[in-house]
Amino acid sequence: MKPPSIYRARWRENQSKKIVNGTKTKAVDAQTQPQEDALWGVMSEEICSRGMTKGWRKGPWTAEEDRLLIEYVKLHGEGRWSSVASVAGLKRNAKSCRLRWVNYLRPDLKKGQITSHAEKLILELHVRWGNRWAIIAKNLPGRTYNEIKNYWRTHFKKKTQNFRDKSEKIKSRFLKSQKFKQHHHQQSNTETDIKNVNKIPTLPQGNQEMDILYPNIADQEQDDDFFYSILNDHIPVPVLESSSNEDIMWDGLWNLDDFQCNFSATTYDTSLAIPSLNT
DNA sequence: AACTTGCTCAACCGCCAATCC
DNA sequence: TGGATTGGCGGTTGAGCAAGT
Numbered sequence: 085m086k087p088p089s090i091y092r093a094r095w096r097e098n099q100s101k102k103i104v105n106g107t108k109t110k111a112v113d114a115q116t117q118p119q120e121d122a123l124w125g126v127m128s129e130e131i132c133s134r135g136m137t138k139g140w141r142k143g144p145w146t147a148e149e150d151r152l153l154i155e156y157v158k159l160h161g162e163g164r165w166s167s168v169a170s171v172a173g174l175k176r177n178a179k180s181c182r183l184r185w186v187n188y189l190r191p192d193l194k195k196g197q198i199t200s201h202a203e204k205l206i207l208e209l210h211v212r213w214g215n216r217w218a219i220i221a222k223n224l225p226g227r228t229y230n231e232i233k234n235y236w237r238t239h240f241k242k243k244t245q246n247f248r249d250k251s252e253k254i255k256s257r258f259l260k261s262q263k264f265k266q267h268h269h270q271q272s273n274t275e276t277d278i279k280n281v282n283k284i285p286t287l288p289q290g291n292q293e294m295d296i297l298y299p300n301i302a303d304q305e306q307d308d309d310f311f312y313s314i315l316n317d318h319i320p321v322p323v324l325e326s327s328s329n330e331d332i333m334w335d336g337l338w339n340l341d342d343f344q345c346n347f348s349a350t351t352y353d354t355s356l357a358i359p360s361l362n363t
Numbered sequence: 364a365a366c367t368t369g370c371t372c373a374a375c376c377g378c379c380a381a382t383c384c
Numbered sequence: 385t386g387g388a389t390t391g392g393c394g395g396t397t398g399a400g401c402a403a404g405t
Contacts, residue, residue, distance in 0.1 A: 144373075144399085166390065182391070183374070218393060229393075234372050 141175040145184055149174060153181055154189055187230045194226030198235055206232055207240070 145153075156172035162185065165178035174181060198206070202224055209220040217229035217236075224232065 142375075163391080178390070179376095179392095180374080186392090187373075215394065230373080233394075238371060 140169075140177040140180065142180070145176075145188075149176065150184070150189060153184060156181075157185060157189075183230075187228045190228075192226055193228065198227070198231075202227070203235075203239070206236065210236065210240075 152172045152174050153168070153176075156168055156174075160167070160171065165182045168174055168178060168181040169176060176184075205224065206220060209223055213219050215233075217233045221227055221229040221232050
């Protein structure tokens with residue numbers, strides 16, 4: 085008894101294993117995608133109508149469904165999502181139930197606006213961890229990774245864009261005046277930067293500690309300055325002393341979609357001595 | 364008043380690792 | 385040991401609403 089998506093995933097997997105003329109076939113490409121979607125739409129209805137799956141309900145949860153799910157968790161605890169549908173009488177799949185509980189129904193969740201303190205902590209943690217929302221959420225008790233993820237997208241995307249605009253100006257100014265010198269010297273500097281990134285101290289938890297970290301920073305301008313200063317503090321900038329590959333280097337430095345800043349040895353291009361950013 | 368645009372956030376999807384059988 | 389299942393996570397979507405034109 086599986087939802088149609090399972091059958092589709094399995095079908096795709098089998099397709100990708102097929103070998104035609106010595107090369108692996110693509111399960112779906114841009115041309116066949118619409119046909120495949122249509123096909124699986126029909127299949128999906130067919131599968132459900134024949135009772136081959138439970139015909140999982142989708143869309144917004146009703147109050148009654150919430151009540152049933154809460155009752156279920158009270159009785160059976162978290163983590164047994166696969167049996168929710170049959171036991172609680174919900175026409176929702178395990179994933180949907182888990183998500184609803186984790187992101188909305190959990191009693192320890194904080195509702196309401198994210199405070200400025202929490203906002204700053206999110207920024208700081210995002211610089212450290214990138215889009216690893218689950219890890220960030222663990223430092224913000226009562227907040228879900230989904231909430232933080234949404235918050236980031238709606239509040240900080242703009243700021244990252246502003247930062248990029250600013251950085252473009254700095255970049256053009258900088259390029260006019262800088263020349264690179266020694267390749268090996270640059271390499272040793274960036275390697276030191278990578279080590280320093282790994283030494284960023286663990287952040288304390290709780291509002292009291294955050295007060296110590298960020299005392300009396302209130303207005304928007306200060307917030308912006310704070311935001312940019314974090315980036316300046318944490319993004320290791322190689323010493324620009326030698327090279328003729330300015331464009332490649334600056335692309336690496338300034339193409340900071342979401343400010344993914346997890347440097348690692350495996351993504352470190354030693355031939356250019358420029359840290360590349362995980363995306 | 365009607366329409367457009369932007370914002371918010373719940374919910375879904377796909378992928379992957381861990382666990383189960 | 386290997387396939388199936390489950391749970392967790394990140395990316396994305398889209399409905400609902402408010403503000404602007």
